[in-house]
Amino acid sequence: MNSINAFRVPSFACRHCGAVVTQLFADLGMTPLCQTQISPQHFDKPERYFPLQAYVCTQCWLVQLRDCISSTDVFTDDYPYFSSYSPSWVQHAKSYVDQMVRQLSLSAASLVVELASNDGYLLQYFSPHGVSVLGVEPSRSVAEAAQRKGIRTEICFFGQNTARHLRERYGIADLVVGNNVLAHVPDINDFLAGVKEMLKPNGTVTFEFPHLLNLIRLNQFDTIYHEHFSYLSLHAVNSLFRTAGLELYDVQELSTHGGSLRVFGQHAGGVCRIRPAVNELIEKERVTGMLDIAVYANFAEQARASKRDILSFLIDARRRGKRVAGYGAPGKGNTLLNFCGIGVDLMDFTVDANPVKQHTFTPGSRIPIFPPEHIRAMKPDYVFILPWNLKEEIMLQTAYIRDWGGQWVTPIPRPQVWDKVASSSQGR
Ligand SMILES: [Zn+2]
Incomplete structure (x- = not known):
C-alpha cells in the first residue's frame, strides 16, 4: 500500500468520464514544475513544489493527474521549449x-x-x-x-x-x-x-x-x-x-x-x-x-525499483571516482532528477542546446546547465542522457567523448552503459 493512502483516501472525478477515481498509478512525490529554469539571480530563492501523482480511472482507463495546477501556470509567456x-x-x-x-x-x-x-x-x-x-x-x-x-x-x-x-x-x-x-x-x-x-x-x-x-x-x-x-x-x-x-x-x-x-x-x-x-x-x-x-497498481513499485537502480549506478560511479555529466534538461529529466533526488552530489552538470536553458539551473535539483561544448572541455567519464528518446542523435553529436574513453548512460527502462553509438551496449 502506498504511504499517501495511510492518511487519506483520495478520490476525484475523472476528467473524461466523470467516474470517481481512486486507483493510484504512480507517486513521484513533490516536485517543482519541470519546464521552469532557475536563473543565477534566483538560486537562493525558494521554489514552489506540487504533488506529482498519477491515477487511473477504472471506467475509461484514462491515466491522469489530479488537478493541482492550471495550464496557465505551465504554458507561460516564456515557455522555453522550442x-x-x-x-x-x-x-x-x-x-x-x-x-x-x-x-x-x-x-x-x-x-x-x-x-x-x-x-x-x-x-x-x-x-x-x-x-x-x-x-x-x-x-x-x-x-x-x-x-x-x-x-x-x-x-x-x-x-x-x-x-x-x-x-x-x-x-x-x-x-x-x-x-x-x-x-x-x-x-x-x-x-x-x-x-x-x-x-x-x-x-x-x-x-x-x-x-x-x-x-x-x-x-x-x-x-x-x-x-x-x-x-x-x-x-x-x-x-x-x-x-x-x-x-x-x-x-x-x-x-x-x-x-x-x-x-x-x-x-x-x-x-x-x-x-x-x-x-x-x-x-x-x-x-x-x-x-x-x-x-x-504495480507501476508505482516499478518506478521505485527504477529509482533504486539509477541511484545505485550513480553512487557506484562516484565511489569509483568517475565524473558524470548530464545531457539535456528536458521535462522528463527534471522528473527523473527530482524523483531520484539527484543533485550536483551525483551529477556535476548538464548541458542543453537550447540557449534559453543555458547558464540556468534545473528546477529543484539545481544542477547547472551549460552549452553542449562544456562536455568537450570537462571530459566527463559518463554522459547521462536525460532525453533518452533522442539517444541516437545525442550520441552522434557527442561521439567525440570516445576520444577520452567517455561512455553514455541511458536511465530507462534500466540504467545502461553504451560505449558505441547506439549499436552495442554493456548492461549493468
Ligand atoms: Zn474515466
Whole structure:
C-alpha cells in the first residue's frame, strides 16, 4: 500500500468520464514544475513544489493527474521549449507533412490547423505545397518565433469556444493536427469538442501522443510531469473521440518519444473506412493487460525499483571516482532528477542546446546547465542522457567523448552503459 493512502483516501472525478477515481498509478512525490529554469539571480530563492501523482480511472482507463495546477501556470509567456532545437523531431514533422499532402490531396484550397504549433517547426513544411496554415499556440515566446518566420499563428488556448471564434475568422479545416498536445490539455473533452467544430465534413484530424502501453512496458515513469495531465492508451482515446462525436479510422505505431501512436480521426460516420489496425491495437492493449487494474497498481513499485537502480549506478560511479555529466534538461529529466533526488552530489552538470536553458539551473535539483561544448572541455567519464528518446542523435553529436574513453548512460527502462553509438551496449 502506498504511504499517501495511510492518511487519506483520495478520490476525484475523472476528467473524461466523470467516474470517481481512486486507483493510484504512480507517486513521484513533490516536485517543482519541470519546464521552469532557475536563473543565477534566483538560486537562493525558494521554489514552489506540487504533488506529482498519477491515477487511473477504472471506467475509461484514462491515466491522469489530479488537478493541482492550471495550464496557465505551465504554458507561460516564456515557455522555453522550442521544437526546432531537435533536428530529428523536425525531420519527423517534414515526413509527416509530405505523407499528409499526398494522402489527403492537400492543395492551395486547403486549410491545415495545428494545435500547439510551437515555433512553426511543422507548419513551415506546408508552404512549399501552397497549403494555407494556421497555428494555435498558447505560449507567446514560441508563437512569436513562428510569426517571425511568417507562419500565421493565433496565441491562445484551444477549446470549443476558441474553435468557434477561429472557425468564423479562418474557416474550417481539411486537416487538424496535434502532436504531443492531447496529454497537455486539462479539459480534454472540451479540447476535442473544439476539434469537432474546426473540422470540415470530410476533414481528418491526427494526433500523436506517447503510448501508455510503452510507458508501462518500458518503465517510462519520467514522462509523468505536471505539464502532462493525461497518459493515453488507444482505448482511452477511442472513448474520448466517441464522446466528442468523432471516430478513429486509422492508427500507426511510431518510435518517437519512446513509442507513440499517431491516430487518424474524422466525424463519426465519416467517409473513411475504419482500418483493421484500430481494432487490432485495441485488442493488443487488452491482451497486454491495459484493462487490468493490477497492471496499473504495480507501476508505482516499478518506478521505485527504477529509482533504486539509477541511484545505485550513480553512487557506484562516484565511489569509483568517475565524473558524470548530464545531457539535456528536458521535462522528463527534471522528473527523473527530482524523483531520484539527484543533485550536483551525483551529477556535476548538464548541458542543453537550447540557449534559453543555458547558464540556468534545473528546477529543484539545481544542477547547472551549460552549452553542449562544456562536455568537450570537462571530459566527463559518463554522459547521462536525460532525453533518452533522442539517444541516437545525442550520441552522434557527442561521439567525440570516445576520444577520452567517455561512455553514455541511458536511465530507462534500466540504467545502461553504451560505449558505441547506439549499436552495442554493456548492461549493468
Ligand atoms: Zn474515466
